[in-house]
Amino acid sequence: MRESKIEKYLKDEVEKLGGLCLKFTSSIRGVPDRIVLLPENRIYFVELKNEQGKLSVPQKYLHKKFKRLGVHVYVPYSKNDVDKFIKEVVKNGY
Incomplete structure (x- = not known):
């Protein structure tokens, strides 16, 4: 599956929770794709x-x-991984 489809799925699932899924751009290489x-x-x-x-x-x-700063970066490789991320977000207090 194309990364763009996984990205759209993440965005749609986050929006269902009332959130925003923003594209993260930076002059520093290696920053995560989304906030x-x-x-x-x-x-x-x-x-x-x-x-x-x-x-x-x-x-x-x-x-x-x-x-090291106490900030976790999630790395989903599939829609199933996005579902796991969403479940964790919901479980941890949303």
Whole structure:
């Protein structure tokens, strides 16, 4: 499945929860594709890949920096992974 279809699915699912799924652009290579904003000041960073996708070296490096700051980056590789992300978001307080 194309990454763009997974990205659209994520956007649609987030919007069903009343949130925003914003495209994240930056001058720094490796930043996650999307910022997910949900009610109650809930913010998530999401890097989308398809089933064959791999994280680049800059992405791995930046994800480690995020983790050291206590910020998790989710990396769904399929619609099923997006569903798991949504379930986690709902379970953790949405």
